[in-house]
Amino acid sequence: MSIVGLRKIFSTSVGIRIGKFKLRLGSLMVIILMGLALLFIFALIPGGPPPSTPRPRGEGPVRQVTAVVAQVGRYKVERQDFELRFERLAKQQLGGMGIPQQSFARYQLLESIIEHHLLRQTARAEGITVSRAQIEQRIAELADSSIDSQFPDQKMLRTYLERKGISYQEYHDQVRKALEANRDQLKESMLLEKLEIKITSQVQVTEEAVKDTYRQVKARHILITPEQIAQQTPSENESTQSEQQESPGPTASEQTAKQQARQKANGLLNNIRQGADFAELAREHSDDPGSAEKGGDVGWFGRRRMTKEFSDAAFALQPGEVSGVVETPFGFHIIKVEGKRIELPEDFEENKQRYISQQQSYRADEAWNEYRRNLREQANINIHDPELQAMAIMMEGQQQKALPLLVEAAENDPYNMTARYTLASIYRQQGDVTQAIEYLRQIVQQQEGASSAQIHLELGTLLREQDKPEEALRQFTSASDWAAAPQYQNYAIHSELKRIYEEIKDTKGVQQEQQWLDEFLQAQAESVGTSGSYPMTAP
Numbered sequence: 001m002s003i004v005g006l007r008k009i010f011s012t013s014v015g016i017r018i019g020k021f022k023l024r025l026g027s028l029m030v031i032i033l034m035g036l037a038l039l040f041i042f043a044l045i046p047g048g049p050p051p052s053t054p055r056p057r058g059e060g061p062v063r064q065v066t067a068v069v070a071q072v073g074r075y076k077v078e079r080q081d082f083e084l085r086f087e088r089l090a091k092q093q094l095g096g097m098g099i100p101q102q103s104f105a106r107y108q109l110l111e112s113i114i115e116h117h118l119l120r121q122t123a124r125a126e127g128i129t130v131s132r133a134q135i136e137q138r139i140a141e142l143a144d145s146s147i148d149s150q151f152p153d154q155k156m157l158r159t160y161l162e163r164k165g166i167s168y169q170e171y172h173d174q175v176r177k178a179l180e181a182n183r184d185q186l187k188e189s190m191l192l193e194k195l196e197i198k199i200t201s202q203v204q205v206t207e208e209a210v211k212d213t214y215r216q217v218k219a220r221h222i223l224i225t226p227e228q229i230a231q232q233t234p235s236e237n238e239s240t241q242s243e244q245q246e247s248p249g250p251t252a253s254e255q256t257a258k259q260q261a262r263q264k265a266n267g268l269l270n271n272i273r274q275g276a277d278f279a280e281l282a283r284e285h286s287d288d289p290g291s292a293e294k295g296g297d298v299g300w301f302g303r304r305r306m307t308k309e310f311s312d313a314a315f316a317l318q319p320g321e322v323s324g325v326v327e328t329p330f331g332f333h334i335i336k337v338e339g340k341r342i343e344l345p346e347d348f349e350e351n352k353q354r355y356i357s358q359q360q361s362y363r364a365d366e367a368w369n370e371y372r373r374n375l376r377e378q379a380n381i382n383i384h385d386p387e388l389q390a391m392a393i394m395m396e397g398q399q400q401k402a403l404p405l406l407v408e409a410a411e412n413d414p415y416n417m418t419a420r421y422t423l424a425s426i427y428r429q430q431g432d433v434t435q436a437i438e439y440l441r442q443i444v445q446q447q448e449g450a451s452s453a454q455i456h457l458e459l460g461t462l463l464r465e466q467d468k469p470e471e472a473l474r475q476f477t478s479a480s481d482w483a484a485a486p487q488y489q490n491y492a493i494h495s496e497l498k499r500i501y502e503e504i505k506d507t508k509g510v511q512q513e514q515q516w517l518d519e520f521l522q523a524q525a526e527s528v529g530t531s532g533s534y535p536m537t538a539p
Helices: 001-012 028-043 078-092 099-125 132-148 154-164 168-180 183-200 207-212 226-232 240-245 251-273 278-285 310-317 352-378 386-395 399-412 419-428 435-444 453-465 469-483 488-503 507-531
Strands: 012-017 023-025 068-072 077-078 215-224 298-304 322-328 331-342 382-384
Touching: 001 488, 068 078, 068 099, 077 078, 099 183, 099 215, 099 352, 099 386, 099 419, 099 453, 132 168, 132 183, 132 226, 154 168, 154 507, 168 183, 168 226, 168 278, 183 352, 207 352, 215 310, 226 251, 251 322, 251 331, 251 399, 310 322, 310 331, 310 352, 382 386, 386 399, 386 419, 399 419, 419 453, 435 453, 453 488, 469 488, 469 507, 488 507
Parallel strands: none
Antiparallel strands: 012 023, 068 077, 068 382, 215 298, 215 331, 322 331
């Protein structure tokens, strides 16, 4: 791959959207590696809590944190246990896990622990067991596959055994012994595997069901969103800060906007039923920017392209029919179906069984995911850690209600940099740059934050916005220094610094950043050329 190709891959910063809030997580490579580490941690969560010790902090301010992070029924996620698991996760992240990634990663880890407990509890309630013989067989299989993957060439294996002076059986026994150390974790994994098989084996797919996946409808729609209603009438829909923070559910203004959006949709539906032109109403009133100017036309689509509520309504209509008001997570829709068709692949009859198997696999995954969601919804789960509680609330789009919990987490724990970073991100999005700068300054005063190139970069960017060029420049310099290692996650840092130096006409800064970028890309291009695959640069 060319240097230009590498530049395109690693120059893009990645974030996640939590409701209306976007949290920066860094480069694409950082996110991929973090996800792999989380999957690995989830696979190794043991049945009982591992030996745990408090994370050493040394002398300093006292952490006023809850002893229990969360509780699922009578099962408690102890803080010491949780912190130990997270430290394992962070260590497995190549290049380290920065502060911007940690908050979401902690939330994901808690969700994994909760789900694992629920599945383990359910498996036992279902009477599912794993025998000693089954475990022994699995260990033997894993030993075989481990050796095969390590030595795909038998000649290489023989050379290795001769050099070590051992027989194949002796080497096989060594691998088995290493796997035995994770016997309890393996047993748990096999228990959950059996539960999944029991659930997914109930899924049966017919030929007609497969054909149904290739059915399409052509439709128009009109979308009315509560958010747009609120923007149009801010004086009526704007809630106070105390209302947003204290209300556990939708605020009065949100409820009002939703009610008004529904009323508007009902009004438009009445107009359509009285003969108004659907396309003209869509152009004038629809809040969907992608289809409004086309008269609400969304073209042909399959059942899974749209949300379930939208698809169920559309596929239930005949050409020419108009739905009632359909509520989805996006707002309120009125749908008009203009055509239906089925487009089977040309080789469907010839490879019918393959298509049925593919659909069987897809629906089995779907059934398993739905089963896990239902377990989660029915469980009695209480999150006691305020930061993790705030993250759960933000996942539901309630950003404002998460603020007091994040403030509590930051005030009670002087070492909690992730709550401070999330607060800085929220305040920055809300336009309160002064408050955002204050939280970022608190972070860089701590050892972990002081070594974070991304934190220095973001602080420098905000200081520049506040017309504090000298302080901003010091932060940019720190960002460049701390991102000196030739690692993928540092590419985006230096690319952004180069852009900033170009804007402020700092020729020396531009040259310095360009030199780092050129050297890094050239090294990666040479590595790809010699190995045929992307190298993983160690920290």
